[in-house]
Amino acid sequence: MKFSIFILLILAELCTTYKVLVFNPAFGASHSNFLGKISDILIDAGHEVTMLIPVFVDGKKDLIGSKKVKNIIRLGQDPRIYQMQKEGATEELMRKKIWTMGAEITSMLGFIGNFSKTSAYQTDYMFAQTELIEQLREEKFDLGITESLFLGAFSFFDEIGIKTIINADSTLYMNGVKDALGEPAAVSYYPGLFSPIDDKMDFFGRVKNLLGYQFGMWFSTVKYDAEIGALPKSYKGSRDWRKILSSVAFNFVNSNQYIDYASPSLPKTVFVGGMQVNTKKSGKATLSKEWDEVLSKRKTNVLVSFGSNAFSCDMPDEFKNAFLEVFASMPETTFIWKYEEANSTLANHLPNVKLTTWMPQNDILADDRLTLFITHGGLGSSVELAYQGKPAVVIPLMADQPRNAHMLTRHGGALQLDKTLLDKPSEIKKAIETVLNDSNYKKNAQRLAKILEDQPNKPKDVVLKHCDFAVEYGPLETLNSEGRHLNTFQYYSLDIAFAVLVVFLIVLFILHLIIKFVFRLLKRTLLSPKKKVD
Template sequence: MRCLQLLLFLVCVVTSARAYHVLCVFPIPSRSHNSLGKGIVEALLGAGHEVTWATPFPPKESTKGLKIIDVSATASVSEMIDMNDQRNADAGIALIRTFAANITRLSLSVPALQQAIVSGKYDAVVTESFFNDAEAGYGAVLQVPWILLSSVSIMPHLEAIIDEVRSITTIPLLFNNAPTPMGFWDRLTNIFIYSAMTISNWLERPNTVAFYESLFAPLAAARGIALPPFEEALYNVSVLLVNSHPAFAPPMSLPPNVVEIGGYHINPETPPLPKDLQHILDSSPQGVVYFSMGSVLKSSRLSERTRREILEVFGSLSQTVLWKFEEELKDLPKNVIVRPWMPQSSILAHPNVKVFITHGGLLSTLETLHYGVPILAVPVFGDQPSNADRAVRHGFAKSIQYKPDMANDMKVALNEMLSNDSYYTRARYLSKIFGDKLVPPAKLISHYVKVAIETNGAYHLRSKSLLYPWYQRWLVDIIAALLLACLAVYVAARRVLCYLWSSVNGGDCNRIKVKKN
């Protein structure tokens, strides 16, 4: 009997500790987006799973349980687009869609990724949502649960894939920098933006379907299956992971298969600073200003005049300035230190950092929330203006326009932030809210991936609204039936009254004429 109990115990332990094999496809040639993929991969590896990771930035060191597929061929796409060029920054959704489609096409042209899809055996696939719905083909071809990651707060397009769109009347869209609650004109603007995006998606849908079929039909055939229809593949998201947090993004009403994991890319154990930087930060009694425009925007592409004027502003400060700059600069002020790379999280974790000058990307913004550092935002494109405005409304940031003569605006904003403790106080308050998490994001990631696998798609967590056609979700059929019922009652009552009137008075009630007085 004891032997049987021991055997059952061992079976339960082995079953509960079963390792799964997950394919993670993160081909966007951006260090920040690579950090998103790395965070997912590390969470899965930490839970004991095996991971195959398609990335344009292969790690130098091997890791147990991790197989790398090098898709650095996608780097040529980013080289074609200079986001420091304001014409590209203003090009909008059309440019981003072309950018995203080229990334998908180039990554799927890599033989190693093709082979992994055709012959690999996986339990789930994780991809990032980035303006290209054709990536629904990964889950469709592999016939495994599809876990989708949104790198920003959930937008109506994604909301429509997993549930009914409810947010447009109460929550500003990504490109609508309105406060919450919104006024009449802000809500009207929200509706116009949503309508424009919906029409744009509808017009683009034939191209997306053709792109989906051209990329994934050959892979499905090689795997010996028929490629599912595009709509069936797109609306088959098992779990949607969203890189947001209520401390920064407005809370939304969403189904249980949508999980907020804001800040999951941040290492809970901040790496130590290099000794020289540690000494610099420790020996700066007036504080430190840190300046970085991220991995896509290159500070080195600023004009010579802009560089000179910014250096003059920095030289006038009593604080030490750390500037992530990709090239060597001459004639630096004594308080300015320039390097092509800076350990951002380790710098932000230091208590002497007073202000972080940033482009306002979501990852950098979430890092400032984590460490409680005020930001001076210089947004350029995409979600950056929206993030910057939201940070300003939260009270821990100021924002200036990205332009050649922005140095004076930067000086005014820096003087205000360095002399007013309210920005730092607010940043620390929001940091406390941001860090108050019952379950670490990494555990949420591994848990919901496991749930999706073990329940064959997490259908019990999905919204049931998508089982109904639009006219049923909006109660059009119910309203029509009630109106017809009211009309039928009216007609029946009128006929009964006419019959009774005719029986008492004689004649036809339909021919009654009202006498004029």
């Protein structure tokens, strides 16, 4: 009897499995890791995941973001994209200029100018793969997952017959998706994705935040229109990017409501930030013997990493020398520095410094012996240090990093340092010692980690449950907001305000005429000469 029940349970489990296609372009590590983690969650639940990896950046062609996905289909880079990126030396130039260029998004205009064009090339190239399209169509996938960074993926899913799609953005949110869903931007108090200021904005701060949001909308519109224009004439689906994005079953964002600023959101927006973090308590964060020995050498340990796009080896020499001077002045502290030049001798004279081209960042952050994290404030790193409860010095370099920095510092566990001060050893050391010597930073960081540990809905469960729900019921029209169909005047009730103003002015005008008429009547009555009486 027990054996029969066991068999029935297995069969029931098998019946509920489904097939998922994850569109995960080789573009950037944070993007690949985010979509890779969603893939891992689905695989652990017994579902069949196929990952399609079109190469967008040649230097990132080996990215997968997952160790569990076995069904991988790679699509080589479009020759036109390869040529453009090679001629522009985009990757190399960005890595070098990132240290000195302005941190705001407008400083990236020179780099993102060709992004629309290359995205359109990728869409055109994908739809030219007729054999691949037919192969994928025959798989009859139940669910497609992709990121709104590349709109062509949504049309590609439609072309191969996937009707239920989840958008999964590795960022906090995307302006274009907010607009398509009709979700309030709340620019008067909700910091934009690239906002260098927090939610306490004065007049000029709100102006700046509004302009930043409009800049993001402009970029999304131009890029999406270019990708739509690259679709073949044979494609029968929608060519309205707002309609395409609003038809998703859910919109996953790499945000956590207990870390980020409070904001209005719609039912389709699902917060999954933190699903990718393995904490020490989970038992999955463990260190190898090599890293265990490194952390055991000294009582104080500091991890220095600027992410996967900013290479420390490409820093200006004055920045490198400033860090080395700080490290030399703190011999009782071990500094683990992510330095991307293999076998570098830069710090050979400093026994307390370990240079490494790679390290298990999450697992090191999870270790109790790590004292401080010096980070660029990338979203992945910000979420990891929040979950691991580590105090930090955040040095934002560009894009969304300034926003991530003030998002973290408001919790009291991190201190922000401007990157223009990286040539001043005294400023770097002052920031480090401030956090190390003030126990409130550690206390506040640990409190935030406890909040995240105890949050009612675990991000991993949220991901799985919403994927299951999407497969079962598809994109529900009842979850769509009618706000997405309103123009700017209607959305912000400016038309009503204008109508009220017009009515008010008409009433004032009528009152003016009445008063004028009464005044003339009184004047005529009171001031007219009296008739003589005989």
